[in-house]
Structure formats: C-alpha cells, structure tokens
Amino acid sequence: MNAPNKSGWKPEMTVAEDGLHNGPATTTGNRALMLEEPLIFEIGHAETTGVDLPEIDPQASTRLGALKRSAPIGLVGLTEPETVRHYTRLSRQNYGIDLGFFPLGSCTMKHNPRLNEKLARLPGYADIHPLAPQNSVQGALEVIYELGGWLKTLTGMPAVAMSPKAGAHGELCGILAIRAAHEARGDAREVVLVPESAHGTNPATAAFAGYRVEDIPATAEGRVDVAKLKERLGPDVAAVMITNPNTCGLFEKDFREIADAVHEAGGYVYCDGANFNAIVGRVRPGDLGVDAMHINLHKTFSTPHGGGGPGSGPVVFSEALEPFAPLPFVRKHDDGTFELVEEEAREASRGQTFGRMTAFHGQMGMFTRALTYMLSHGADGLKQVAEDAVLNANYILRNLEDTLYAPFADSGPCMHEALFGDKGFENGLTTLDLAKGLIDEGYHPMTVYFPLVVHGAMLIEPTETESKAAIDQFITAIRSIAERARAGDETLKQAPYYAPRRRLDETAAARKPKLAWQEPED
Amino acid sequence: MRYLPLTDTDRSEMLAKIGAGSIDDLFVDVPEVARLDGPIRDLPMHASEMAVERHMKARAAKNLAAGDAPFFLGAGAYRHHVPASVDHIIQRGEFLTAYTPYQPEIAQGTLQMLFEFQSQVARLYGCAVANASLYDGSTACWEAVAMATRVTRKKRAVLSGALHPHYSEVVRTMAHFTGDVIADSAPAIQAEPDLDGLTSRIDEDTACVVVQYPDILGRISDLTPVAEAAHAVGALLVVVNTEPVALGAIKAPGEMGADIVVGEGQSIGVGLQFGGPYLGLFAVRDPKHVRQMPGRLCGETTDAEGKRGFVLTLSTREQHIRREKATSNICTNSGLCALAFSVHMNLLGEKGLRELAAENHRLACLAADRLEKVPGVKLLNNTFFNEFTLMLDGKPAREIVRDLADRGVLGGVSLGRLYPGVEALEHALLVAVTETTTEEDIETLARELEASVKGAVQ
Numbered sequence: 001m002n003a004p005n006k007s008g009w010k011p012e013m014t015v016a017e018d019g020l021h022n023g024p025a026t027t028t029g030n031r032a033l034m035l036e037e038p039l040i041f042e043i044g045h046a047e048t049t050g051v052d053l054p055e056i057d058p059q060a061s062t063r064l065g066a067l068k069r070s071a072p073i074g075l076v077g078l079t080e081p082e083t084v085r086h087y088t089r090l091s092r093q094n095y096g097i098d099l100g101f102f103p104l105g106s107c108t109m110k111h112n113p114r115l116n117e118k119l120a121r122l123p124g125y126a127d128i129h130p131l132a133p134q135n136s137v138q139g140a141l142e143v144i145y146e147l148g149g150w151l152k153t154l155t156g157m158p159a160v161a162m163s164p165k166a167g168a169h170g171e172l173c174g175i176l177a178i179r180a181a182h183e184a185r186g187d188a189r190e191v192v193l194v195p196e197s198a199h200g201t202n203p204a205t206a207a208f209a210g211y212r213v214e215d216i217p218a219t220a221e222g223r224v225d226v227a228k229l230k231e232r233l234g235p236d237v238a239a240v241m242i243t244n245p246n247t248c249g250l251f252e253k254d255f256r257e258i259a260d261a262v263h264e265a266g267g268y269v270y271c272d273g274a275n276f277n278a279i280v281g282r283v284r285p286g287d288l289g290v291d292a293m294h295i296n297l298h299k300t301f302s303t304p305h306g307g308g309g310p311g312s313g314p315v316v317f318s319e320a321l322e323p324f325a326p327l328p329f330v331r332k333h334d335d336g337t338f339e340l341v342e343e344e345a346r347e348a349s350r351g352q353t354f355g356r357m358t359a360f361h362g363q364m365g366m367f368t369r370a371l372t373y374m375l376s377h378g379a380d381g382l383k384q385v386a387e388d389a390v391l392n393a394n395y396i397l398r399n400l401e402d403t404l405y406a407p408f409a410d411s412g413p414c415m416h417e418a419l420f421g422d423k424g425f426e427n428g429l430t431t432l433d434l435a436k437g438l439i440d441e442g443y444h445p446m447t448v449y450f451p452l453v454v455h456g457a458m459l460i461e462p463t464e465t466e467s468k469a470a471i472d473q474f475i476t477a478i479r480s481i482a483e484r485a486r487a488g489d490e491t492l493k494q495a496p497y498y499a500p501r502r503r504l505d506e507t508a509a510a511r512k513p514k515l516a517w518q519e520p521e522d
Numbered sequence: 523m524r525y526l527p528l529t530d531t532d533r534s535e536m537l538a539k540i541g542a543g544s545i546d547d548l549f550v551d552v553p554e555v556a557r558l559d560g561p562i563r564d565l566p567m568h569a570s571e572m573a574v575e576r577h578m579k580a581r582a583a584k585n586l587a588a589g590d591a592p593f594f595l596g597a598g599a600y601r602h603h604v605p606a607s608v609d610h611i612i613q614r615g616e617f618l619t620a621y622t623p624y625q626p627e628i629a630q631g632t633l634q635m636l637f638e639f640q641s642q643v644a645r646l647y648g649c650a651v652a653n654a655s656l657y658d659g660s661t662a663c664w665e666a667v668a669m670a671t672r673v674t675r676k677k678r679a680v681l682s683g684a685l686h687p688h689y690s691e692v693v694r695t696m697a698h699f700t701g702d703v704i705a706d707s708a709p710a711i712q713a714e715p716d717l718d719g720l721t722s723r724i725d726e727d728t729a730c731v732v733v734q735y736p737d738i739l740g741r742i743s744d745l746t747p748v749a750e751a752a753h754a755v756g757a758l759l760v761v762v763n764t765e766p767v768a769l770g771a772i773k774a775p776g777e778m779g780a781d782i783v784v785g786e787g788q789s790i791g792v793g794l795q796f797g798g799p800y801l802g803l804f805a806v807r808d809p810k811h812v813r814q815m816p817g818r819l820c821g822e823t824t825d826a827e828g829k830r831g832f833v834l835t836l837s838t839r840e841q842h843i844r845r846e847k848a849t850s851n852i853c854t855n856s857g858l859c860a861l862a863f864s865v866h867m868n869l870l871g872e873k874g875l876r877e878l879a880a881e882n883h884r885l886a887c888l889a890a891d892r893l894e895k896v897p898g899v900k901l902l903n904n905t906f907f908n909e910f911t912l913m914l915d916g917k918p919a920r921e922i923v924r925d926l927a928d929r930g931v932l933g934g935v936s937l938g939r940l941y942p943g944v945e946a947l948e949h950a951l952l953v954a955v956t957e958t959t960t961e962e963d964i965e966t967l968a969r970e971l972e973a974s975v976k977g978a979v980q
Contacts, residue, residue: 040638040868049874051605053957056880063887065905067742067772069876074645077871084607087635087865091616094631098615111525112619115571121609124582129595130797131935132586133927139584140796146581153564165657165798168841168853179699204841204851208668210699213846251551282549287556302525306612306858307632308622308818310657310799326695343691343942355695359598359660359688359786360797368578375577378568379561381523387545388528394548395536413540413548436627445625450842467527468536494826499627502826506626509823509835513812515651517641 005469034500037089041517044076050083093500094307095444101466101474105417105447105459106199106247108277108299115376116302116369125368130360134340140364141338145330147371148314151295154382155273156286157316161325163362167274170294170313171205171241173326173357177292177317178239178268179209180324180354187266189238195224197248197451202241202272211238218453222248222408222419226258233265243272244288245279245415247451248408249393249459259289268292268321276300277463278390278416281383291318297363301370312366323352328361388464389416392471396460399475403482407454416463422456427488431456434478434485436503439496441477523568588794588932592963594889596909596954597738597935598659598686598764599797600789602878603958608791608865612858622854626833627825632857633832636820639864646769646867647783648776649805654818654834655855656802659764659786660692663732665804665816665850666760666782667693670730671702672814672849674756678727681706682720684737686764687940693732702729708944711913713904715741721751728757730782735761735775736768738940740906740952749779758782766790766803767956768907770879776807783807791866792859801859813839816850878957882908886955889964893953896968898975902950909954911937916975919951925974926967933967 029036062068078086095102102109120126128137148160161177164170175192182189192206195216203213214232217225224242240262244252252258259269271285271293277300279285285293297303297312305311317325328342340361377385390413397418401409405423408414422431435445435458447459462471484492496502528536533545542548549557561567569577588601595601612618616631623629623636636654643652656662667679679702681690690706697704705723710716715737724731731752736742749759761775763785775783787801788794806815813836821835841848870878886908894901898915912934914922919936926933937950955964 037634039634039641041641044868044871046872049871049877050607050869051874051878053874053877054881056877057884060880060884061887062771062883063890063903063905064772064883064907065742066744067905069769069771069773071774071777073770073774073872073875075642075867075870075872075875077874078868080605080607080869083865083869084611086868087611087617087861088614090631090634091611091614092631093628093634094616094620095625095628096616097619102621104621107621109621113525115574117613117618119575119578119582122579122582123587123589124579124585126793126795127587127589127601128585128796129588129593129601129794129932130599131595131597131939132588132932133924135924136586136927136932137796139581142581142584143578150565153562165661166852166854168851169657169661172851176695176699199853200841200843200845200848201851201853203846204844204848207846207848208700208851210701251549253551253553256553256555279552281562282558283552283556284558285556288553304618304858305621307617307620307629307635307861308857309655309854310856310859311854312799342939343687355698356688356691357661357695358658358692358798359686360658360800363798364796365799372574372578375566375569375574376571377523377525379563379565381526381568383558383561384523384526387548388526388533390548391528391533391536391540391545394540394542398540412551413542415548435625439625439628444621444628464526464528468529468532470527496627500630501627501829501831504626504825504831504833505823506833506835509821509833510838513819513835514822515637515640515812515819515835516644517637 035089037086039517040078040086041076044078046076048077048079050078050080100442101470102444103446103460103462105461106274107447108461108463109305110302110463111465112302112304113373116372119372120365120368125364138338141330141340143367143371145332145338147367150374151314151316154280155293155316156284158319159317159322159325161315161329163326163357164294164313164315165358165363166311167294167296167313168201168205169357170315171201172209173315174270174292174294175205175209175239176354177321177324181321182238184352189236191237193229193232193237193240195242197246197453198241198243199247199272199274206241221411222250223252224258226254229258230261233261235266237265237267239268239270241270241272243274245275248419249414249417250408250411251415255288274299275416278386280386281379282386291321297366297370302373303366303369310363312363324354326355326357327353385464392462392464392466393418395471396462396475400478403479417459417461419454420458421454425485427490429485429488429492431458433492433495434481436495437481437492438478440498443474443477591930591932592966593932594934594953594955594967595932597940597952598786599794600765600954600956601794601958602767602789602956604791604793604866605869608862611865612862617861623834626831630831633820635861635864637822637832639860640820642864642867643803644805646766647805648774649783649807650809651812652803652805653815654820655860656804656817656852657856658798658800658802659784660689662784662802662804663689663762664693664696666784667730667732669782669814669816670758670760673758673811674729676727676729677701678703678729680723680728680731682733683707684709684715684739685732685734685762686738689762708941708947709739711902711946711950713902715743717743717748721748724751724755724757726755728755730758730760732760732762735763736765736907739911740903740909742772742905742907745778760784765907767879767882770875771883771907781807787863791862799856799859801856801863814849815839817852818855881957885959889955892964892968896972899971908956909952912951912953914949914951914975916977918948922951922974926970929970931967931970933971
C-alpha cells in the first residue's frame with residue numbers, strides 16, 4: 001500500500017472493548033459536533049419572522065375583489081440567527097464534493113470552482129429580467145451566444161439550443177426535433193431504439209415524446225450489438241439513442257458504422273452526452289455522425305449539483321435537424337448586436353421549429369458558471385480534463401480488477417468510469433452493503449445497480465479533480481471492504497455505523513407515505 | 523490548470539501501473555476519423571482567475587441591472603428582496619456541492635430540507651402533497667396537463683386565454699407530439715376574465731381546465747365555479763400561479779377546488795437570473811393522486827435505531843426505476859432553488875409573508891392610482907395583486923418600453939412581445955410593482971410614461 005502522505009500519518013481508530021464506538025448516551029441526543037435538528041414546524045411560530053416589513057394596516061383599501069385570504073396559511077417563521085443555525089446544522093448531515101470524493105459513475109461529480117459562483121452573482125447577470133428590452137441585456141445575450149459557440153466548436157456541430165433546463169429536458173429537445181423532422185417530410189415513425197445499458201431517462205424521454213421504445217442488446221464486451229441493431233432498423237425506426245462513452249464506461253468503437261446504418265434507414269442518431277467529460281477536447285461527436293446530443297453543464301462543465309439540481313442541458317444539432325430546433329435562440333448580427341429570436345420572428349427564421357420547451361430562455365445562472373469554467377480551462381485545459389479523467393478511471397480499474405469482478409476488464413481501456421459487479425461476495429452480502437461500508441470509510445458510494453447489464457453493478461467515476469493520493473486512499477478503502485464482502489463479513493449488513501443516520505426504512509416510507517408535516521393530534 | 527491535481531510525475535506513474543505507453547493508448551477505441559490531435563484551435567487557451575473575471579465582468583457591464591433603474595417588469599418573473607442569509611446558506615458546500623440524495627444516511631440535510639419545502643408548498647397552495655420541485659412553472663404546467671390525461675384517461679385540455687403565453691406555448695408544443703388536444707386563445711381585453719366563456723368549452727372529453735391565478739393581465743377571480751364545471755364532467759382543475767407572494771394576500775387555489783396546483787417559485791429566494799434557473803412548484807389537493815405525480819418526493823421514515831429520518835420515496839413512478847413507463851422523464855429537481863425558497867419562506871414565516879404581500883399590494887395600488895392619471899393611459903383591471911395592465915394611446919407598447927429603457931426606466935412588459943400578431947394587445951403594457959419599488963420610482967415612471975405616450979422627446 002502507498003503511504004497516505006509523506007510522513008505516513010494516519011488517524012488511528014480506537015475500538016472499545018465491546019467492539020462498539022459509542023460512549024454513554026447524551027441527554028440532548030447530540031454527539032459533540034453532530035447536532036440533531038427538529039423540523040422548522042416544530043421550532044418555528046406563526047408570529048415569528050426573520051424579515052423586517054411594515055405592519056399591515058387593517059384599514060387599507062384593497063383591489064383583491066372577494067378573494068382576500070381569510071384562512072391561515074399554516075407557515076411558521078424563525079428569526080435570522082435561528083434560521084442560519086437550523087440550516088447549518090442540517091448541512092452538516094450532508095456529504096458534498098467540498099468534503100470528499102464522490103465516485104458516482106455517469107454523474108461526473110467534479111470540483112465546483114468558486115469563481116463560477118462569484119461571477120454568476122454579478123448584478124449584470126443575476127439581477128436582470130428575462131423580458132427586459134433586448135437593448136438593455138446585450139451582454140447576457142452575448143454570453144448565451146458565446147457559450148453556444150464553445151459547445152458547437154467542442155462537439156463539431158453546427159447548431160445549438162440553449163433553453164433545455166436539464167439533461168433529460170435536453171433529451172426531450174433532441175427527440176422532438178427528430179419527430180418534427182420526420183413529420184416535415186411526411187414520414188411518421190413510431191419506434192426509438194435504446195440500448196439495455198441506457199440511462200432510464202432515454203426510454204422515458206422517447207415514451208414521453210409519444211414513441212414506442214425497443215431495447216437493443218449489448219455484446220459480452222459491454223458495447224452495442226451492432227448486428228442486432230442493424231437487423232432491427234427499418235422504416236418504422238425514428239431514432240437510436242446511444243450514450244457514448246457508454247454506461248459501461250466504454251467507447252462505442254462502431255459508433256460511426258451505427259450512425260451510417262441508421263441514416264441509411266432514414267433514422268436519426270441521438271447521443272446522450274452525459275459522459276462527454278471523457279472525450280471533451282479530444283473527440284468531436286459531430287465527426288461520429290451524431291444528429292442531436294445534450295450536454296450536461298452540471299457534469300462536464302462543473303456547475304454545482306446543488307443536492308439535486310438545477311442542471312442545464314443545451315443540445316447541439318446536425319445540419320439535418322437545425323431547422324427544427326426550438327425557440328428561442330440568440331442570433332448575432334453583422335453590426336455586432338445580439339438578437340433573441342422568439343415567437344414573433346418564428347416565420348422569418350426557424351419556420352419549422354418544433355416550438356418552445358420552457359418559459360424564457362434557459363438556465364442563465366448555469367451559463368455564466370459554465371462559460372467561466374470553459375474560459376478558465378481553455379481548449380488545452382479541457383483536453384487535459386478528459387485525459388486526466390480517463391487516466392484516473394483506468395488507474396482505478398487496474399488497481400481493483402483483482403479484488404472486484406470487472407466484467408469488461410478485457411474490452412480495452414475504460415473511459416471515464418470503471419464498472420464492477422458483485423460476483424464472489426459471500427453470505428448474501430450485496431453491492432448495497434459494500435456501498436454502505438464505504439460511507440463509514442468517509443466516501444460517498446459509487447453509482448450502484450446501474451447499468452442493469454451487470455449483476456450488482458458498481459460504477460466508479462473519479463473525474464479529473466481527484467489527486468493521486470486521494471485515489472490511492474480510496475483504492476485502499478474499497479479493497480478492504482471488497483475483501484470483507486468476499487469473506488462474508490456480516491457486520492457490513494448493518495453499515496453504515498458512523499453516518500448521521502443508520503440504514504433507513506425505505507419500505508415503510510413507501511407503504512405509508514408521510515410527505516408533509518402534520519400537526520400532531522392530541 | 524488550477525483545477526487539475528495530477529502532476530506529470532503522477533501521470534507517468536499511473537500510466538506505468540496501467541501498462542499504457544502513453545495517454546493516447548487509453549483512447550485507442552476512438553476511430554481515426556474522430557480523433558483530434560492538438561487542442562482545438564478555434565478556442566482560447568487556459569486563463570487565470572483574473573483574466574476570466576475581466577472577460578465576464580466586461581459582458582456583465584453591458585447589461586442594465588434591475589437594481590440600477592426604476593423597474594416594473596413581471597410577467598412570470600418578479601424582483602423581490604432576498605435576505606442576505608439565503609445566499610449564504612445556499613453557498614455552503616454541503617448544500618451546493620451535494621448530489622441527489624439517493625444515499626439517505628449521508629444526505630439528511632438535503633432530505634429534511636426537501637420535506638420542509640414540500641410541507642411549505644402544500645400549505646401555501648392549500649393542497650395535501652407537493653413534490654420536491656420541477657424545472658420551472660411552465661414545465662410544471664405541462665406536467666400537470668400530462669398528469670391530468672393519465673388520471674382521467676382523456677386527451678383534451680382547455681387552457682384559459684389568460685394563461686401566460688409561454689406556458690401555453692410549452693403545453694401546445696408537447697401536446698402536438700403526444701396527441702393531446704389543446705383549446706386556447708388570447709385573452710380578451712376586459713376588466714374581468716371571461717370565466718363563463720372558459721367553462722362553456724369544457725366537455726365530456728376534457729381532461730383538465732388550466733387557469734392562471736392571478737392571470738397574465740393581473741386579474742384575480744374566484745375559480746370555484748370553474749372547479750365545479752370541471753368536476754361535473756370528471757375533469758380536473760389545474761391552477762397556475764406565477765407569483766407565490768400573492769398567496770399571502772389571496773385565497774389558496776386548493777380552497778377553490780383546484781385538483782393540481784402548479785407554479786413558479788422564483789419570487790421567493792431565487793432572484794431574476796435572466797429567466798433561470800427557476801423553481802417549478804407542483805402539488806395535488808387529493809392524496810390519492812400522489813402515485814400519478816411526476817418528479818421526486820421526499821418522505822418521512824425511521825432508521826435502524828428508530829431515529830426519525832427522511833428518504834426519497836415512491837420512486838417507482840420515476841424514470842430510473844420505471845424507464846419508459848415512468849410518470850415523467852424528469853430526472854432532477856431544482857434542489858438548490860428549492861433550498862433558497864425554503865430558507866426565504868422560513869425567514870418570512872406566516873407573519874412575514876402576509877406583510878410582504880400587503881406591502882406589494884399597497885405599492886401596486888399606489889402605482890395604479892398614479893399611472894391612471896397619466897393622459898392617454900387607462901387601467902384595465904378591476905382586481906389585481908401586484909401587477910396590472912395599462913392600455914396606452916398612441917404608439918405600440920413595445921416602442922414605449924424601448925423608449926423608456928432609453929430614458930433609464932425599465933417600465934414593464936409589452937404584451938405585444940408575448941402575443942405577437944394579436945392586434946388588440948399591441949397597446950397593452952403589463953406593470954409589476956413589488957416591495958423593492960419606491961414611491962419615487964412610481965413617480966419617475968409616471969413622468970417618463972407621460973412624455974413617451976405624448977411622443978415628446980426629451
């Protein structure tokens with residue numbers, strides 16, 4: 001094992017005689033720095049507020065018609081010090097990238113630079129209204145245009161739609177453009193083909209757009225079965241949705257051949273760009289025959305995940321689909337001014353547009369962050385990002401393949417993520433047990449039980465922002481847990497032991513859902 | 523390369539461990555046709571913090587910030603004061619840099635916050651259950667229509683003409699592909715919304731009626747009769763709210779019989795941000811509809827030691843479990859915006875929200891009274907909360923808005939921009955007033971509007 005650092009220091013774990021790490025119970029239920037926190041409804045009051053506003057004048061005339069509220073809303077308030085403390089205590093029950101390593105396959109949890117946050121908060125970006133007169137927001141339109149330019153150049157695609165609000169929304173955008181293109185030539189098609197290993201959003205998106213979904217099987221080496229795919233192509237197939245690099249962490253070598261066959265059969269190629277981080281600056285999807293692809297700004301381009309959103313999912317389009325792209329979009333005029341093209345200019349520009357995906361123009365707050373990140377890295381830095389991300393993932397794969405079952409270890413190098421399975425675990429121990437064991441070691445678990453093509457899948461994506469020392473320590477930790485799983489160590493079944501909560505009863509939560517706070521009955 | 527911890531020494535050691543001669547060996551599966559040799563030439567090389575800051579500040583400087591001018595824009599996005607502690611809390615790394623809370627033992631912070639958020643939204647809307655948020659109000663509106671078609675097994679949605687045109691455009695766009703039938707129109711320019719006209723379009727094939735409250739022109743009306751008409755034929759009433767602050771002063775949609783209530787939460791805690799990210803709110807009045815809801819839901823449970831805790835629940839509705847049979851393809855929510863909303867709402871509390879609503883309304887009444895006195899300007903509304911419609915003589919409202927911007931006043935939203943080609947709306951100006959508006963701002967707008975309507979050039 002590599003020393004964790006130059007002096008070889010590491011914390012020693014002391015174990016009490018009974019094998020437990022618990023001292024006596026505390027009166028408050030708190031444990032030193034881990035403070036338990038009630039719900040706001042349990043500590044707040046209807047008459048408490050943390051904001052100073054004028055008292056209501058009961059005599060004031062109103063224009064509310066007969067709709068004036070009489071019933072209480074049922075909200076509670078806290079003063080500012082109580083509020084800050086409430087959320088600070090809650091925050092400490094959360095794992096975050098700032099604290100440690102998030103090896104989440106397919107999610108690209110990289111460091112979120114603080115410069116992005118600082119610049120997104122400039123009043124010239126944060127405090128402008130989406131419907132402000134266009135002559136008063138030229139700088140904002142320029143940012144949207146500039147970011148779109150980066151995305152087009154990095155992907156080698158001629159057009160971009162900036163409005164989709166997230167990855168899945170971007171998928172919908174691409175698939176609707178494909179439907180509109182088929183409709184425009186009077187060639188209605190019903191089927192979208194999706195590989196077994198696809199993100200759940202792919203089939204859901206196709207179904208949400210009114211298509212029937214059919215699976216494409218994978219080969220033993222973890223790639224799309226090209227022969228089976230070609231066999232299925234025909235006049236009813238509208239599109240194929242492929243993730244590349246795929247969710248097994250492999251590059252789809254035959255992508256170009258697949259794209260040519262799909263085009264030959266009159267269909268279009270949708271590429272799920274969730275894993276763009278592995279190839280940014282090194283491979284242009286446009287050169288592979290992609291017709292539409294979304295890019296998750298919250299993955300490849302470092303905008304924060306925020307505990308689950310907001311994301312941003314711009315879509316790049318091939319020439320064939322460009323006329324059908326949604327409104328609005330930003331156009332640059334010869335005199336250097338920028339125009340936001342909305343419904344009123346529809347006929348004059350994208351007369352065949354499939355329509356509008358959202359109110360206003362997309363996730364501006366994410367655009368400023370992503371552009372800041374791109375400018376920081378530049379073309380050379382982004383290429384290095386892909387290389388380091390792929391290097392880190394291969395390093396993990398080769399360091400763990402003798403400890404964990406790696407089904408595709410012989411399929412060539414992995415890209416940005418390494419895939420393992422639960423083969424060889426004893427005593428009924430599962431991938432979930434290993435994941436929960438990792439929590440005690442100070443890590444967020446990897447993606448588990450996805451993709452579905454591997455039993456008990458574990459998908460590890462280190463990203464480029466982990467140091468070698470951090471990855472070495474992670475390898476040591478996961479090896480030790482994998483060895484315990486293979487030895488059938490029953491104590492893993494109760495892990496985690498040291499998190500703010502032990503395993504939670506998800507079955508009970510679903511059987512009798514409690515989804516909002518209720519006043520206790522006396 | 524300040525974000526890349528690997529050193530060249532690390533890289534060589536790691537390549538040796540992997541058994542690769544060079545980094546290129548790891549990209550062997552990329553076909554020749556798609557390989558790039560050097561960095562892409564059409565893009566700049568890496569830059570320091572200082573240089574990037576300069577670049578981005580130069581662009582920001584070309585925008586007129588709302589806080590730097592008398593400001594009266596609304597139409598689905600409102601400028602409210604956000605207390606300083608809100609931004610402090612959402613920038614804590616444990617919230618900002620956390621992932622979706624799929625591992626509940628180490629995500630209780632996000633999960634408890636979402637449970638509190640869901641409870642706040644449900645109460646605000648007068649509903650039983652709210653979800654953990656969607657992208658924004660307009661996409662929430664489409665999700666409500668889609669859900670109504672699932673619940674009722676019918677395909678027709680009747681949209682009020684006074685629904686935000688972007689919202690109806692989103693619904694129309696999606697419905698075109700799903701085969702749902704949409705009936706809608708532009709709003710009639712009158713003091714009272716035409717609810718009879720709306721209910722007369724409800725028939726046996728109707729899945730839902732969608733009404734905005736307050737509506738796009740700012741008018742407020744009792745929707746109980748619409749709910750009754752919808753329920754009489756087994757249809758659902760979907761109520762859309764784009765200004766949550768209003769609900770501190772007017773009845774909750776749930777009180778009027780709305781089955782699904784959706785809206786934009788941006789007013790509370792989120793800020794303008796040129797249109798996004800925003801916060802889609804989604805709630806149902808009847809708990810039996812929960813399993814048809816889109817998006818994430820957080821629920822209460824206990825851990826192995828019996829301690830209370832929270833988890834994402836009923837996930838079998840969602841795409842990562844149900845794939846093509848999911849209730850929606852949505853995979854994320856607006857987590858951080860939901861946090862901002864929840865913190866701000868918690869600072870306001872019942873008392874603060876009611877006071878905030880009253881202050882918005884007081885200033886809006888003041889503005890309406892003052893602007894109505896401007897020659898060539900008529901107030902359309904009998905009722906409003908903090909936004910109303912003015913009918914202007916002379917030039918189209920869009921030109922007046924540009925004119926006002928040139929005079930340093932962001933004077934409102936011209937309805938012509940939102941309804942291109944609808945002649946009756948060419949002269950309508952939508953004016954929003956919030957607690958951030960001063961009486962001096964109102965006076966400035968009145969003065970400049972008078973000059974502009976007259977066509978006088980200062």
